[in-house]
Amino acid sequence: MRFQKRRPSPLAGEKPTRDILPRFQGEPVDDLLPVPGECERLSLLIVGVNPSPWTAAVNAPFAHPGNRFWPSLYRGGVIPNEVDCSCGLKDEDFHMLEERRIGITNFVSGVATSKASELTAEQLRGGAQGVLRLVEKLQPEKVAIVGITAHRQAFRKPKAKLGRQEGEFIPEGWPATVELWVVPQPSGLNAHETIDSLAEKWQDVVQRGEAKRTTQRPPGV
Numbered sequence: 001m002r003f004q005k006r007r008p009s010p011l012a013g014e015k016p017t018r019d020i021l022p023r024f025q026g027e028p029v030d031d032l033l034p035v036p037g038e039c040e041r042l043s044l045l046i047v048g049v050n051p052s053p054w055t056a057a058v059n060a061p062f063a064h065p066g067n068r069f070w071p072s073l074y075r076g077g078v079i080p081n082e083v084d085c086s087c088g089l090k091d092e093d094f095h096m097l098e099e100r101r102i103g104i105t106n107f108v109s110g111v112a113t114s115k116a117s118e119l120t121a122e123q124l125r126g127g128a129q130g131v132l133r134l135v136e137k138l139q140p141e142k143v144a145i146v147g148i149t150a151h152r153q154a155f156r157k158p159k160a161k162l163g164r165q166e167g168e169f170i171p172e173g174w175p176a177t178v179e180l181w182v183v184p185q186p187s188g189l190n191a192h193e194t195i196d197s198l199a200e201k202w203q204d205v206v207q208r209g210e211a212k213r214t215t216q217r218p219p220g221v
Helices: 053-058 069-075 091-100 121-138 148-154 195-215
Strands: 044-048 102-106 142-146 179-183
Touching: 044 121, 069 195, 091 102, 102 121, 121 148, 142 148, 142 195, 179 195
Parallel strands: 044 102, 044 142, 142 179
Antiparallel strands: none
């Protein structure tokens, strides 16, 4: 699978400093998505809330050193090696995501904030419609929303819980062939989770989703 080209880090491989981060408030981060016309199907589309100024400063997803996203993906078996993109996403890690068919986007990729709670409900709901259109277009095998609070607001599902979404918790218009999962927010601000507990949630996405699909019986059997 081939992904669309991305802008290089605005800081040219340097780590952001505290005094420079305010410059990237409100700035965008590039998505990691297939090139137009790509025939292969994403195995997993990960949907974050929006970038932090650090992420925007290096144009790499979940780039802040205190974010547990990449360590939990590694421990959960989603990716085969540890990733440090605090200075930008390395070429070898970019190609690893291509090979594993793992895409990354956000509800609001175009606006960096220090906290996800700084986004308005209107921004999240508009972003949810964009995600729905993207899922309809790409038809990934699975989608994992990162952050239960943002998911509830974005899709107007106030009673949604972590894990696989089914029945009334599936957003209207969601493709029937695409599994929908919600995992916890991996930011260091989320004191309820550790790297290990986050890794367990990612293991559920990878392993339980696969097990459920392989054990389903064909219609009429």
